[in-house]
Amino acid sequence: MKKPNTTKKEHSKVLDSLEGSVTDVEEELEESEEPEEKEGEEAAFDPSAPMLKNRRFFFAVGVITIALAIVGLVTTVRFCISLIGDIANQTALKNEFAVFLYPMVITDGPAFDSVADAPDSVVINAAIWRIIMNGDTEKYENDGTNMTVSQIDVESSVTALFGYGANVEHQTVGVGSNVFEYNAASKSYFVPLDPNYNTYWPRVSEISSVGELFTVTVEYMPPSMFATEGMDYQLEPDKVMVYTVSRTASSMTINSLRYYQETAE
16 A cells, blocks of 8 residues: 655644644643742741731720720719819808808707797897897997897898798897897897807708708707817717708708707607
């Protein structure tokens, strides 16, 4: 048999086709290797990465901690200021009630459920003491020993202490050197210019309120508290009384007076 004749052109076609196949394979291999190299580059270990992450984490924690500390400090300062303010306000209020109730404490009257039940002698006595302690006594005429106070001024003082519910029947009141003599003819009282202050004085121990109605616990401190320096002071009150007082922005009035034991039971 005769061998098939192959021309040079056919040989070159075969070689070209083989060469093209080899080239394509090489390009495919190169392309498949490139992503692996990129992935390898991205997956490479970066020793600074954990450190950066830790720094950011601790920085965030530090900022939060400082913020919480500032908030806590501000809250504490506000609480202390509020507490100090409350104490100061309570002290000022106690002093205010002590001054207002001082004439009643000096009088040392009995308990009553309403001012209508309060003895006239107690009401007048406390009203005159209020004039002595708070009023402008220089405006009254005096004989060097006593000043003359009109009953109208006494009635005004009664209203300032007890409101309009108190009954007033003018009469001589007081005891010892603190007698306030009533003169019906002149409708006035003769009041000592230098009364004896060796009496009870008030120490307000507790205050509570519901709206404008205040319950005030008052300790009746004995005169020995004013003893001369060097003497032993009696720190305990002789007795304790409880007042109910209406207090508004412009005035205060006494409503009732009870013994402490009665309110405690």
